[in-house]
Amino acid sequence: MQTLAQLKKSLKNDLTGLPTVKLSIVGDTATQLLCTAIRGTGAIRGYNIDLFEAEYNQVERQFMDPTSDLYQFDADFIVVFQSTHKLGEHHSMLPQEQQAMLADERLQFVTTICTNPTLASKKIIYFNYPEIEDTVYGSYANKVESSFTFQMRKLNYELMKLSEQFPNLFICDIAGLQNKLGRDQMFAANVYTSTEMVLSIDALPYIASRVMDIVCAIKGQFKKCLILDLDNTVWGGVIGDDGLEGIQLGHGLGIGKAFTEFQMWVKKLKQRGIIICVASKNNEETAKEPFEKHPDMVLKLDDIAVFQANWETKVDNIRTIQQILNIGFDSMVFLDDNPFERNMVRENIPAITVPELPEDPAEYLEYLYSLNLFETASYSNLDKDRTKQYQVEAQRVSLSKTFTNEADFLKSLNMVSVVSGFTKFNTPRVAQLSQRSNQFNLRTVRYTVADIEALANDPNVIDLSFTLEDKFGDNGLIAVVIMKPLDKETLFVDTWFMSCRVLKRGMENFTLNTMVEKAKEAGYKKIIGEYLPTPKNKMVELHYPNLGFERVEGAETAQFELDVEAYKTKECYIVKK
Amino acid sequence: MDKNQFLADVQEIFRDVLDNEDIVITNETVADDIEEWDSLSHIQLIVAIEKHFHIKFNSKELMGWKTVGDMIDCISTK
Numbered sequence: 001m002q003t004l005a006q007l008k009k010s011l012k013n014d015l016t017g018l019p020t021v022k023l024s025i026v027g028d029t030a031t032q033l034l035c036t037a038i039r040g041t042g043a044i045r046g047y048n049i050d051l052f053e054a055e056y057n058q059v060e061r062q063f064m065d066p067t068s069d070l071y072q073f074d075a076d077f078i079v080v081f082q083s084t085h086k087l088g089e090h091h092s093m094l095p096q097e098q099q100a101m102l103a104d105e106r107l108q109f110v111t112t113i114c115t116n117p118t119l120a121s122k123k124i125i126y127f128n129y130p131e132i133e134d135t136v137y138g139s140y141a142n143k144v145e146s147s148f149t150f151q152m153r154k155l156n157y158e159l160m161k162l163s164e165q166f167p168n169l170f171i172c173d174i175a176g177l178q179n180k181l182g183r184d185q186m187f188a189a190n191v192y193t194s195t196e197m198v199l200s201i202d203a204l205p206y207i208a209s210r211v212m213d214i215v216c217a218i219k220g221q222f223k224k225c226l227i228l229d230l231d232n233t234v235w236g237g238v239i240g241d242d243g244l245e246g247i248q249l250g251h252g253l254g255i256g257k258a259f260t261e262f263q264m265w266v267k268k269l270k271q272r273g274i275i276i277c278v279a280s281k282n283n284e285e286t287a288k289e290p291f292e293k294h295p296d297m298v299l300k301l302d303d304i305a306v307f308q309a310n311w312e313t314k315v316d317n318i319r320t321i322q323q324i325l326n327i328g329f330d331s332m333v334f335l336d337d338n339p340f341e342r343n344m345v346r347e348n349i350p351a352i353t354v355p356e357l358p359e360d361p362a363e364y365l366e367y368l369y370s371l372n373l374f375e376t377a378s379y380s381n382l383d384k385d386r387t388k389q390y391q392v393e394a395q396r397v398s399l400s401k402t403f404t405n406e407a408d409f410l411k412s413l414n415m416v417s418v419v420s421g422f423t424k425f426n427t428p429r430v431a432q433l434s435q436r437s438n439q440f441n442l443r444t445v446r447y448t449v450a451d452i453e454a455l456a457n458d459p460n461v462i463d464l465s466f467t468l469e470d471k472f473g474d475n476g477l478i479a480v481v482i483m484k485p486l487d488k489e490t491l492f493v494d495t496w497f498m499s500c501r502v503l504k505r506g507m508e509n510f511t512l513n514t515m516v517e518k519a520k521e522a523g524y525k526k527i528i529g530e531y532l533p534t535p536k537n538k539m540v541e542l543h544y545p546n547l548g549f550e551r552v553e554g555a556e557t558a559q560f561e562l563d564v565e566a567y568k569t570k571e572c573y574i575v576k577k
Numbered sequence: 578m579d580k581n582q583f584l585a586d587v588q589e590i591f592r593d594v595l596d597n598e599d600i601v602i603t604n605e606t607v608a609d610d611i612e613e614w615d616s617l618s619h620i621q622l623i624v625a626i627e628k629h630f631h632i633k634f635n636s637k638e639l640m641g642w643k644t645v646g647d648m649i650d651c652i653s654t655k
Contacts, residue, residue, distance in 0.1 A: 193636035
């Protein structure tokens with residue numbers, strides 16, 4: 001972790017070329033240095049944070065007064081930091097019979113913020129409450145509803161439920177951070193007493209990092225894939241030398257427990273939707289043997305999306321994995337116990353994250369916890385099936401090699417697509433895909449669940465989602481189009497993105513056929529599409545011309561138009577359901 | 578360590594935290610003499626000094642200093 005001084009220095013670099021993020025901070029204690037830390041962390045992660053800091057201790061006023069500076073500034077992200085100290089102060093002022101209402105009162109305030117229509121499209125990042133154990137009742141406080149301990153814990157629990165309920169509320173778990181760092185490192189009593197700062201100087205970079213983890217995840221920057229070395233990373237020892245019985249795993253041999261628990265963590269990540277891959281210097285058969293035969297292996301071959309075990313370099317194997325998965329290196333994490341391999345990967349693939357694993361495998365997990373590598377801004381149940389989909393993709397790739405004619409191959413897939421508007425069932429996935437899609441994404445507008453719900457309710461918007469199923473399996477929801485009227489005759493394609501898993505299947509043609517059909521039904525004559533370049537979406541630069549759109553001359557951006565009436569339905573081998 | 582050595586160390590800390598290599602401090606230096614030395618950077622200076630000398634100031638001491646000399650006197654009692 002950087003120090004506050006390092007974060008401050010990073011602000012001296014020229015940040016003008018970086019994308020700007022508008023962020024407000026409202027707190028009930030001194031937050032100036034926290035602001036510095038957030039701006040510095042933002043700079044390191046490639047964002048120029050345009051920050052508004054509300055005056056000290058004005059949380060309620062800023063939110064309740066519609067003319068306040070907070071509303072004037074109109075930030076996309078609002079960080080709300082109400083401290084445990086001030087909460088405790090409030091608790092001690094209340095008559096005892098009202099103390100049991102403390103959590104409810106605060107939750108009511110948070111609900112007011114979340115339901116404020118002016119803030120509906122904003123992301124509220126709310127700090128939860130690191131516990132202060134006041135020992136007024138000792139452990140007995142757990143039995144006393146009016147105790148501070150009881151109310152504080154209730155508040156933290158109920159905040160989770162609120163954030164489940166309100167898609168625009170994101171809890172920044174600084175209580176969890178305090179569990180990791182320890183209260184004595186999180187808080188400096190002498191500094192607090194003389195300055196009203198409840199966070200120690202050393203804690204600030206960690207807090208800022210957690211805030212930016214959330215901001216980056218919402219902006220679409222997060223990890224999707226974990227690549228594992230095997231020997232001494234997934235199990236103790238070297239399978240090629242020690243053999244199946246000799247490797248350390250489980251509660252029997254050596255430090256096997258450390259590896260078993262590490263595997264349990266990886267398995268949970270897989271179940272959450274992180275793609276797990278293997279890159280190991282081994283014979284493939286030898287490397288797979290523990291997965292198939294060792295009774296203490298938690299990870300099975302089924303859990304691994306791409307298994308690369310051979311004598312190529314790790315760099316080559318990681319590149320192969322990247323090509324199969326078709327995701328950016330910056331969304332990948334590589335874990336290897338060997339410092340030499342780690343450095344080689346870092347040097348050749350700078351975008352990939354390569355944590356500096358501790359020497360002692362017993363320390364792996366606690367170290368990895370401290371990095372918070374897998375922050376996310378959405379979660380859907382479909383995430384669990386992702387590994388299967390990539391395994392299926394590998395099969396599909398091998399089938400396509402047996403056909404000489406592309407059309408014959410596509411026909412043989414028996415593809416079916418379900419077309420639907422946005423519904424409460426597909427909204428989480430639509431929002432998630434809007435945050436994840438980088439390459440096949442024409443305008444890269446990011447939408448949250450709340451945004452998608454608003455679009456679904458807008459009668460002027462034509463919202464389309466597409467699934468794709470074939471004989472190998474169901475890819476689930478893979479493409480989304482949002483069209484908005486510019487005038488009576490013209491529709492503008494606000495959003496068109498597609499998962500790269502279904503490239504080269506004719507899905508673009510199928511999507512456009514559907515778009516034109518919907519446009520005709522609603523009486524539109526023209527569709528205008530726009531391409532906004534990002535570092536990652538060059539793939540679709542010529543998307544519209546390739547589909548027969550004409551370039552709009554004189555437009556400031558790359559815009560293209562299509563005559564709806566003259567459109568000839570494009571050939572594709574996908575059946576609409 | 579004598580007080581001159583303390584002063585030299587503290588000067589280095591001032592230069593580092595305030596990010597200004599030209600800062601020169603004496604026992605008589607007060608916050609008004611150094612542009613970057615405000616209440617916010619003061620806290621960063623305190624924490625950096627605590628770390629450097631492996632000491633801890635109490636909150637009364639933090640509030641009581643007027644000059645760099647007061648600071649040095651306090652460090653030398655630890």
